Ligand SMILES: Nc1ncnc2c1ncn2[C@@H]1O[C@H](COP(=O)(O)OP(=O)(O)O)[C@@H](O)[C@H]1O
């Protein structure tokens with residue numbers, strides 16, 4: 001280390017590379033997770049998030065590059081690298097023939113909780129209570145639901161009293177209530193000073209929980225920085241409208257283009273996509289009503305951050321900035337130029353989101 | 357799963373586990389910890405208990421069954437099972453060496469690594485504070501202990517059953533000489549003890565297979581098949597040194613003890629061969645486990 | 654640091670400490686190179702080496718089973734067992750009084766008299782038996798054999814002992830183990 005700071009970052013990766021056969025799952029990755037942050041690792045499936053976390057846990061060896069955890073490396077410190085780290089990769093797995101409590105006791109044995117002068121059983125009770133599994137703790141894990149296993153995974157991680165909590169898509173496979181509770185728990189843990197490294201394919205989740213984010217795509221870093229900076233890159237929000245006569249609406253809006261110069265209009269499957277600030281959208285709706293075209297639905301489309309995410313991780317798109325936005329008059333193509341996937345499924349994807 | 361994760365504790369964020377300052381996990385004592393964890397898993401499963409129970413119960417049943425039958429003449433000491441209880445014990449030893457002892461060796465060992473694969477628990481086990489090497493040796497030691505315990509139970513059970521159900525008459529040796537009752541008991545005990553070496557070698561083979569193939573069924577059945585093939589190969593004439601290089605050959609090294617004069621060449625050869633097999637298999641398995649990527653689960 | 658170029662962007666702050674996993678990675682790369690493109694190549698090479706070793710082992714080393722060993726062991730064992738049988742049936746006798754003399758042959762005149770097989774025939778005389786009795790030997794690869802005596806000379810499967818009990822006839826059929834490592 002050249003100018004070694006007093007406290008090394010929780011995680012520091014330099015040129016980290018892992019290949020499976022010819023394909024690089026993680027490709028020349030640089031990453032710094034400062035202590036005390038809630039760090040989001042965002043990327044579509046196959047981006048390499050899990051592989052990176054496996055390398056962090058020493059489950060997978062790197063082909064090149066270095067990875068330090070609180071200044072320790074696997075090559076130099078071995079399993080001691082893991083001492084301040086806990087978490088789980090993908091869905092946590094346990095021994096199905098043991099009860100939840102017995103599984104935790106087994107892991108406490110491996111962690112040598114007793115030798116740290118702690119009462120293992122009391123600590124196990126404590127973490128089980130934290131994840132609200134106390135009343136089911138003495139049932140075999142084979143009878144646990146997916147969500148219960150996920151919570152047991154969090155309990156198993158907390159048992160280690162980590163400084164860094166690594167969670168690989170913790171909300172995956174949970175129902176909405178489970179997702180809400182998981183996020184609440186992570187937020188609460190983060191408030192207690194824990195550094196959290198969390199992977200997700202869901203921009204929404206990262207936006208709710210994290211303060212720093214690295215967006216990965218095909219094993220590489222596509223963006224890294226604070227959420228604040230990511231927002232600055234975001235395009236204006238999109239709204240999808242359906243009208244009594246879409247063709248007429250398109251005509252009306254293009255005729256009024258001079259007054260609506262900060263809105264772009266594109267047609268998508270059975271709807272019009274309007275992109276622009278909220279006030280401009282309002283003006284569009286009024287204009288349409290004045291022209292005798294009724295607006296039947298108005299739903300928020302792809303969120304701005306999500307649009308950035310897609311544009312960063314999907315190869316066919318160009319990086320969106322405001323200057324790259326198509327001119328309103330030129331936007332009358334039959335396809336949107338941004339985020340076709342998300343806009344293509346507006347009913348499923350967009351309606352559950354709140355506009356921002 | 358709609359039970360809130362945070363109920364009860366949500367109002368007080370700094371309770372319980374979260375209030376404490378993080379502490380360093382001890383780096384020493386990894387092996388004993390791994391050993392205790394493996395023992396916990398083993399005792400929670402039926403597999404090892406069934407094996408040990410069978411080793412205790414089956415021999416007396418077989419000895420009792422032999423009592424009412426024309427003696428089997430195709431296995432050494434089969435002809436004498438009505439004349440001396442020691443012959444019953446030796447017949448069982450010779451018979452067990454064919455495939456029972458390989459199965460004893462593989463039942464726990466063949467599952468120990470592959471089972472983690474099947475349950476997807478490698479990542480659970482290896483993200484705690486024990487090194488892969490510690491986990492590896494803990495699993496090896498425990499598998500060996502189970503194998504040896506099973507052998508001990510089987511030996512005691514078979515010998516005691518023979519002595520109680522048939523008797524402690526003198527035994528006819530493998531040079532036709534008469535072996536007195538006390539000497540026979542000592543030699544029978546030594547014979548069973550010698551089976552420990554090939555049993556450990558077969559255990560090591562099962563461990564290697566379990567680590568490499570990552571399938572519990574293959575880990576358990578594989579060594580039995582390998583043991584049978586090796587026995588078969590050793591039974592083919594004209595294989596000279598190859599025969600001596602097989603671990604299964606050592607299952608028969610006790611024959612020399614019952615000859616007059618006794619010869620112990622096969623005993624030492626067997627011990628050496630089995631030691632080499634054991635060490636090589638364990639090292640290969642260890643190298644594989646320490647290097648491999650854990651991507652499943 | 655904020656990076657937004659999509660593909661080849663990464664910070665120039667590479668390198669870091671020289672430790673990391675670089676050493677291990679180098680080894681892995683070398684291993685792959687050695688194994689070539691196909692992952693099965695290493696296993697194939699190992700298999701060939703093992704097979705070649707097995708082939709060499711299987712043809713080297715001396716013969717475990719020889720005519721002399723078979724004859725000697727048969728005489729010794731028979732003397733012991735015949736004395737046992739005679740004593741059991743009320744004609745006490747010591748092994749040294751049996752004086753067995755065996756001539757063994759494997760598979761007739763055209764087959765070398767070495768090695769295991771079910772075709773070993775031994776002609777043996779002993780005290781009181783001047784006409785040779787024919788013993789058929791099934792010699793196993795482990796240098797043990799099962800000898801079946803001529804029923805007319807050694808009696809049937811069981812004999813009656815002095816107490817009138819039917820007991821196993823020790824010489825009707827018996828197992829003998831030879832020292833494979835002994836010379837001769
Ligand atoms: N064991 C493996 N063998 C081969 N390829 C793998 C393996 N594990 C992951 N990959 C590949 O590596 C890439 C990254 O996977 P992963 O790290 O799981 O991504 P993510 O967690 O972001 O969805 C994917 O293309 C995946 O197919």
Ligand SMILES: [Mg+2]
Pocket residue numbers: 046049050051090168169
């Ligand atoms: Mg993943």
